[in-house]
Amino acid sequence: MSAENQVHPQTKHAVMATPTHDEFSRQEFVRSYKNYLVQNVHSGNQTRYEKIIKPKFEKTHNRAPKDRFEVGKEMVHDPYYQMFSSLLRTSQEMMWSSCQVPVNRDLENLNEKIKIPKGTKTLGSLKLDTKLKIPRYHTAVDIHCQPGGYHSEVTEDDASAGLVYDRAVHIYAMGQLGPYNDDIGASILLWLKNNHPTMAPRKILDMGCSVGHSTVPYAQAFPDAEVHGIDVAAPMLRYAHARAEELGEKVHFSQQNAEQTNFKSGTFDLIVSHILLHETSQKAIHNIVKECHRLLKPGGLMVHGETPPYKNMGPFDAFMLDWDTRNNNEPFWARSHEIDLEKLSKKGGFDPKNQFETLIPSALQVAEAKRSKVFQGGDFGGGGLWFIYGNMR
Numbered sequence: 001m002s003a004e005n006q007v008h009p010q011t012k013h014a015v016m017a018t019p020t021h022d023e024f025s026r027q028e029f030v031r032s033y034k035n036y037l038v039q040n041v042h043s044g045n046q047t048r049y050e051k052i053i054k055p056k057f058e059k060t061h062n063r064a065p066k067d068r069f070e071v072g073k074e075m076v077h078d079p080y081y082q083m084f085s086s087l088l089r090t091s092q093e094m095m096w097s098s099c100q101v102p103v104n105r106d107l108e109n110l111n112e113k114i115k116i117p118k119g120t121k122t123l124g125s126l127k128l129d130t131k132l133k134i135p136r137y138h139t140a141v142d143i144h145c146q147p148g149g150y151h152s153e154v155t156e157d158d159a160s161a162g163l164v165y166d167r168a169v170h171i172y173a174m175g176q177l178g179p180y181n182d183d184i185g186a187s188i189l190l191w192l193k194n195n196h197p198t199m200a201p202r203k204i205l206d207m208g209c210s211v212g213h214s215t216v217p218y219a220q221a222f223p224d225a226e227v228h229g230i231d232v233a234a235p236m237l238r239y240a241h242a243r244a245e246e247l248g249e250k251v252h253f254s255q256q257n258a259e260q261t262n263f264k265s266g267t268f269d270l271i272v273s274h275i276l277l278h279e280t281s282q283k284a285i286h287n288i289v290k291e292c293h294r295l296l297k298p299g300g301l302m303v304h305g306e307t308p309p310y311k312n313m314g315p316f317d318a319f320m321l322d323w324d325t326r327n328n329n330e331p332f333w334a335r336s337h338e339i340d341l342e343k344l345s346k347k348g349g350f351d352p353k354n355q356f357e358t359l360i361p362s363a364l365q366v367a368e369a370k371r372s373k374v375f376q377g378g379d380f381g382g383g384g385l386w387f388i389y390g391n392m393r
């Protein structure tokens with residue numbers, strides 16, 4: 001492992017699945033295997049590109065490849081890239097399977113532990129909507145190869161997808177989202193603290209909250225605020241609720257589509273999302289921004305966190321960051337990284353004058369040694385940077 005990347009062991013909590021010694025070793029192997037690919041194998045692609053592929057292209061065309069498509073046309077035939085790509089795809093499948101085994105083995109007990117009996121006094125709440133239609137952009141494809149996606153249920157009151165996800169994210173991010181997998185939320189909070197130091201939101205909404213990794217930090221940062229997390233997937237929310245209670249944080253979770261929620265207009269001071277947009281369709285992204293506009297109070301702030309867009313990136317880096325579109329069941333990845341954000345704001349009802357988009361450092365990176373700036377494929381492949389896009393209402 002390179003000295004540049006610091007791995008944070010995941011902090012255990014009572015509702016997590018407990019792997020056996022061998023299951024844990026397998027998970028740790030996948031994490032370090034992924035890290036090895038990024039730190040030691042990934043760079044070979046650039047060497048192949050600079051030394052062989054680009055010069056060959058330049059000889060034929062009298063110019064360098066102008067975009068990621070031209071880079072990709074050549075790279076996909078390169079044996080080194082093919083090897084790298086197949087190893088990375090395999091690591092993704094190994095990751096899900098290594099996290100599924102301990103969950104499936106003990107599912108009945110785990111679901112029982114997660115289920116909070118009716119009448120129990122809790123800090124936050126959980127509202128599920130069994131009639132909610134799961135959007136086709138989730139049912140048609142297992143996003144980033146998670147078997148069954150976020151929403152599938154295998155038994156009554158099932159939280160298995162959430163149980164698997166909590167552990168898999170740690171491995172996916174190679175331990176670089178911090179002990180609670182909460183770096184995206186923490187990074188946006190740090191940006192808020194530096195750029196809106198007087199902001200004291202009373203109502204906060206986290207859209208596409210999953211198991212609440214990024215939601216909990218808002219409850220911690222603004223203890224007097226009412227914090228809501230919404231997601232379309234019931235297994236994620238069951239787990240999110242149990243996890244937040246276990247961590248002693250008050251969050252209200254509800255099963256809702258961020259494109260059209262049941263909150264009243266002008267409810268929130270702050271609406272955030274963390275790596276949600278790239279997993280939804282173009283139409284959904286527009287609906288979500290429009291819904292944010294409806295839900296924000298005047299003067300309220302919308303902030304969406306993603307990996308960096310392609311527009312300021314060289315063609316090679318853009319091609320590598322686009323790996324997911326081609327290999328990781330992320331059909332909306334490319335277009336979400338190329339969307340015209342000014343038009344998006346305008347169509348959503350926002351004044352583009354109040355729009356902002358910027359790269360922010362990961363909160364952990366600020367606190368520690370720098371990560372290598374490798375734009376690799378994957379939800380956490382932004383080289384230690386997050387991209388935020390948003391608007392003031």
Ligand SMILES: C[S@@+](CC[C@H](N)C(=O)[O-])C[C@H]1O[C@@H](n2cnc3c(N)ncnc32)[C@H](O)[C@@H]1O
Pocket residue numbers: 135150151184185207208209210211212213214215230231232233236256257258259273274275276279280284379
């Ligand atoms: C990559 S995960 C988000 C991770 C999470 N925000 C975090 O920071 O850890 C994307 C989540 O968005 C949810 N999702 C996708 N489309 C949605 C929609 N239209 N409305 C609400 N949730 C949605 C998925 O079910 C999934 O749990």
